[in-house]
Amino acid sequence: MSAYHHSLAIREQLCFGCTHCMKKCPTASIRIEKGHAHVDPAKCIDCGQCMQACPHHAIGVEQTPFEMLFSFKQRVAVIPTVFLAQFEDSITNNQIILALYDIGFTHIYFAELGIDIAKQLGLEEKAEVQKPVISSFCPSIIRLIRTRYPGLCEHLSRLRSPGQIAAIFARAEVNEQTGRPSETGVFYITPCPAKISEFKSEEETKGKLEGIFDGVLNLDTVYNMVRNSITKNKKKFSLETCEGSELPEATSVSSTWSLINGETVAKATRHLAIDEIHQVIDFLEYVEEDDEFNIDYLEFKACAEGCVGGILCTRNKFLAKERLSRLASTLPDELSDDMKQRISKFADLMRSSAYEEPPEEDHSIKLDADIETAIHKMEKVRKITSALPGIDCGLCGAPTCEELAQDIAQGGASIRQCTVLRLKDPKELNTLARIWGEKVSQDSDLI
Template structure:
């Protein structure tokens, strides 16, 4: 599988070439070229921020449809704790779990139950590995991918444990095969995802060679049908839930850390806040921390772009739901420890390097610095890159030209106009060489004028979006 597989995609027909996405992308993975956005697959971490901010709905996540249930003889749903937070006045998770069975699933396995196993394994890891602290949670795939491409010094701090969804998939598959006697390929393990990041994880996992999750559905797709099934379940459903407070709490920011029974932790949510924390960690600004929980989405998984409820309202619902739950209902058993651990290490991917060697990178960095002196430093985005520095790096990589900068182009046009005026004066005085230069210069001016017209049109469109220059 391609290590740069992505579930976040662009619909060029809907893209209007505005710069909302390039300004909000945390890894500067998006450019606007020829009036359309382009996503650099090496830079993208599938956080879904571009989906959230695109006013034209040109970004979307790819995932499976409910019809995939027909592809298997036996299907198991993996509901995440964030799913429970989408419904009003829910006081019993068994209503949701039984509704999933009514929808057509043959069995359910709570991701929150697997989360309790991961919490238990994390507590053990923290006590046995004091030299590798603080440990950084690996539950959010976008955060792991961000560290892989941008913060290589923090890779040793990654918690080498599978995320709860993977542990749940492994246990669910084992249970289904024992129960039915079917071969693994006839059983469908289907995760209900709150975000595109976890869709990408299934296709291209980190920390393991292959994911046991077969298909991924979106919460927002299942929500209407699931809601109607919940009404049919009734008020006293059969009890099939197997998780408690610790597992359900994983759906919100700080929930994972709260299950470690320590106060020496830091929890941050929202991709911009996550980057700030990672930068501070790289600068060794934190001391006496044992654990760092980071979630790319605001509020944690409840804020994923594939959910339907406001993340802050969803967080309150989740807190209320867990109020009368037992602390935990799932515990480690023989053999479970090996299921939780990573089998592959995460490798650094130097995608942001300007050259293939250190010498080449330094040389190109000097080129970037020289280019930056030519640019205005406004970071207006009119060139299609998020910042002047990003444009300079694109130029050095051969992916852009200096004239993409509106201000640089305008300055050149003014200088050329002055040169043409001088040549015209020489022609009047009878200088034949100046006449030949004048013809060449006139053609060049015309070409620059055409480019200026296109840039002015784009500039005006960006102003209308509230992101252009005045």
């Protein structure tokens, strides 16, 4: 299996190793070395907590260059409704949609149409998925389960995310209209870096041709383009000209799917909805241990309040949530007959392509692949931890004393990094360093 592609990257020229991100990371994947933060790709789940915590904007998110849009004749935007929620009341939904055409898109679909497609075609969960079924909506949660709760992989929903389903439908429809598949580019506008990582990793393993999207654009980038377009072309986007133009289709219930509780609100079964990655982790520990769990469906979203709390969202999440709820109140309960027919036309294709392969385990917390070696390492971790001060100050460059102990046992750190021990008893520190060995890499002279 090739390594997972991560979209978050530390900009070294802006990072000076302040530890904010390291302290916030829910999977302890960040270390500070030589004055800069470094992310362990095996542990990172692309939740973006680090980016939000960074006071120096030193963490960036890669994206598809916008110019790539113009290498396609048909430029399809799949936008989550949360995009519309980023704008204040003075800018109408119609203005936003028209501005999206203005910056270069030729077709616009709501990502949430995917939910309506799945409903209309009766796309059920795969029978082999264990209960409680865990929603596969949030890519960061999928990554979290694959790396830290691999035993729960068999609970992960196999139905593709709404945005992917909408994209498959959109591409099929546009291709049929033009008859030229190579001229169609489908782009997702994402509120979160995890979506970009998912897209990139899929592209790297399966190849471009099989990809559902041709590119993923950051929500904040597109927000700025739309905003600029509306501000600079007052006449073109006057309320009168925009009035009467049509919004893409999605039903009312589907439009708030990305809010926390959005998936479960319409479910008759027993379900739970939990937001914010640290809370999700606490709960997953529980799911993993309980054998007689009486819940049918678990909705987890890595960001607080759901996608309105996405790292790439520009507006206060509560205001965005309010606008999204208002949008929902104006949308119909059912799709138009025309849209229903359009969906029926591609029923077979949608049925065959709406499911994911079973998720692969990608264990990130084993101390070693060999149990015997892992036992030795754990004994070492125990001993080292007991010698460390236990105040988790982070000055060594690891988030906790136990994490430093693990790094030492793995050969990636030295006990000399402990500032507290160094100040307290430098001689004793030398003895400990001799016992446990120095850092294995060449740069052990860092202190």
